[in-house]
Amino acid sequence: MSDELLTVAEMARADALTIAAGTPGVTLMEAAGWAVARIAAATLPRARVAVLCGPGNNGGDGFVAARLLARRGWPVRVALLGERDRLKGDAALAAARWTGPLVPLAPEALDGCGGVIDALFGAGLSRPLDGAAAATLTEVARRRLPVVAVDVPSGVAGDSGAVLGPAPDCVATVTFFRKKPGHCLLPGRIKCGAITVAAIGIPATVLDQIRPLAAENHAPALPAPALDGHKFRRGHLLVVGGPMAGAGRLAALAGRRIGAGLVTLAVPDDALPALRGAEPGTILARRDQLAALLADPRRNAVVIGPGAGSDAATRADLRTVLAAGRPAVLDADALTCWRDDPAALFAALSPAQVLTPHDGEFAALFGAVAGSRLDRARAAAARSGAVVLLKGPDTVIAAPDGRARINTDAPPDLATAGSGDVLAGLIGGLLAQGWDAFAAAAAGAALHGRAGRIAGRGLIAEDLLTAMQKPSFFA
Ligand SMILES: NC(=O)C1=CN([C@@H]2O[C@H](COP(=O)(O)OP(=O)(O)OC[C@H]3O[C@@H](n4cnc5c(N)ncnc54)[C@H](O)[C@@H]3O)[C@@H](O)[C@H]2O)[C@@H](O)CC1
Numbered sequence: 001m002s003d004e005l006l007t008v009a010e011m012a013r014a015d016a017l018t019i020a021a022g023t024p025g026v027t028l029m030e031a032a033g034w035a036v037a038r039i040a041a042a043t044l045p046r047a048r049v050a051v052l053c054g055p056g057n058n059g060g061d062g063f064v065a066a067r068l069l070a071r072r073g074w075p076v077r078v079a080l081l082g083e084r085d086r087l088k089g090d091a092a093l094a095a096a097r098w099t100g101p102l103v104p105l106a107p108e109a110l111d112g113c114g115g116v117i118d119a120l121f122g123a124g125l126s127r128p129l130d131g132a133a134a135a136t137l138t139e140v141a142r143r144r145l146p147v148v149a150v151d152v153p154s155g156v157a158g159d160s161g162a163v164l165g166p167a168p169d170c171v172a173t174v175t176f177f178r179k180k181p182g183h184c185l186l187p188g189r190i191k192c193g194a195i196t197v198a199a200i201g202i203p204a205t206v207l208d209q210i211r212p213l214a215a216e217n218h219a220p221a222l223p224a225p226a227l228d229g230h231k232f233r234r235g236h237l238l239v240v241g242g243p244m245a246g247a248g249r250l251a252a253l254a255g256r257r258i259g260a261g262l263v264t265l266a267v268p269d270d271a272l273p274a275l276r277g278a279e280p281g282t283i284l285a286r287r288d289q290l291a292a293l294l295a296d297p298r299r300n301a302v303v304i305g306p307g308a309g310s311d312a313a314t315r316a317d318l319r320t321v322l323a324a325g326r327p328a329v330l331d332a333d334a335l336t337c338w339r340d341d342p343a344a345l346f347a348a349l350s351p352a353q354v355l356t357p358h359d360g361e362f363a364a365l366f367g368a369v370a371g372s373r374l375d376r377a378r379a380a381a382a383r384s385g386a387v388v389l390l391k392g393p394d395t396v397i398a399a400p401d402g403r404a405r406i407n408t409d410a411p412p413d414l415a416t417a418g419s420g421d422v423l424a425g426l427i428g429g430l431l432a433q434g435w436d437a438f439a440a441a442a443a444g445a446a447l448h449g450r451a452g453r454i455a456g457r458g459l460i461a462e463d464l465l466t467a468m469q470k471p472s473f474f475a
Pocket residue numbers: 012015025028029032054055056057058059060061120121122123124125126127128129130133150151152176
């Protein structure tokens with residue numbers, strides 16, 4: 001299954017296109033409920049299950065799952081928010097087929113139950129939880145009952161991952177056809193537990209009409225170097241570092257490990273002596289020679305910023321890099337040095353550049369941008385005209401044309417000094433090998449996460465470089 005993410009509106013369109021092509025909505029609902037029942041039977045303890053049903057189609061899926069579980073011999077109680085005779089459409093049909101116990105939604109509905117199916121709200125969540133829904137889910141948490149969610153944990157917004165009330169901490173979530181951004185963005189992702197994507201009979205061809213712009217990020221297969229390869233054909237990355245020379249060193253090493261044929265590290269004159277002999281395979285140069293270094297067209301990609309100094313010199317050097325027309329990664333100081341005049345930076349950027357801010361650097365450049373991390377990264381990419389990689393536990397990579405990737409596999413151990421320098425070097429090394437900026441940024445984020453997984457607990461940035469030598473890194 002491919003990894004496109006559908007917004008709530010796009011998912012509604014996928015449903016509608018499938019129904020218009022002849023599959024009744026209730027058939028989709030039966031398939032959805034069947035998938036939920038299967039996961040619930042495999043996940044929940046063999047005890048009475050409370051199926052909490054809401055007033056829409058999410059509740060309809062719950063009624064189907066309740067019927068199928070009961071048919072398998074499970075004791076099941078349905079607790080409904082609202083009146084049964086006010087249900088409409090497919091949900092009304094599903095409810096009509098339920099002949100077992102039905103009680104009003106309330107905390108007491110959980111009495112005697114060992115597990116919960118949460119079918120209160122899915123894609124139709126329109127406001128924060130309150131009343132009986134909030135009270136019952138609060139009691140679910142107090143009793144520490146295991147929960148399987150239908151589509152999303154109720155209270156998690158499908159498009160943003162925002163949590164609007166006491167959404168349950170689920171052991172499993174069963175969603176349909178494709179994940180939604182809220183399954184990948186925090187804090188929603190944490191609420192979901194293990195996510196299953198059930199097919200339910202929506203054909204993948206509907207995606208040709210929907211053309212989703214967002215996807216979950218996965219590392220691409222890295223092609224093995226060509227047998228007749230030559231270091232001059234594998235790109236030459238120029239890392240523009242500064243007084244904090246260690247940051248530039250890490251970026252340079254990451255660029256080399258990911259396969260750039262050559263890497264030059266340019267630092268101020270007085271930082272050079274400390275670097276001599278440190279990494280003999282990195283070419284060292286004086287940063288005040290930047291224009292001359294860029295006059296060599298073989299230096300085909302640049303990382304600028306790690307340890308560079310947030311000052312006028314970095315601004316001037318960045319202008320030199322951009323004027324030379326090189327794809328570049330702008331990290332750390334190369335971003336913050338524009339905090340007084342971000343418009344001047346944006347005017348000089350193109351989609352061949354990658355900005356890699358963390359939240360603080362992002363705020364310094366773009367101010368307070370409303371919406372989810374996905375919305376914010378996209379807005380920043382559109383505004384700056386460059387690829388934006390907004391770093392965090394749910395890193396988002398966005399292109400100015402609206403394409404976006406959400407990275408879901410970054411161990412928290414990556415939040416450590418120097419880790420961002422390695423990421424910048426990874427992306428720069430891919431740029432040097434001719435990768436397009438959006439693809440390089442997305443691949444860099446995924447590979448950075450993979451290196452973190454391989455390095456394991458207690459990792460420091462240097463360990464990421466070692467992890468990049470393991471066969472599993474290039475798997
Ligand atoms: N044919 C389809 O469209 C399919 C839909 N499916 C299910 O349908 C769900 C979406 O169904 P709906 O669009 O009916 O939406 P929901 O079932 O998520 O919720 C909509 C209802 O909840 C109410 N509501 C929203 N937020 C509330 C709140 N905070 N407090 C109280 N009431 C609130 C709304 O007024 C509306 O009555 C999906 O999540 C999925 O589970 C699946 O059955 C697959 C097929």
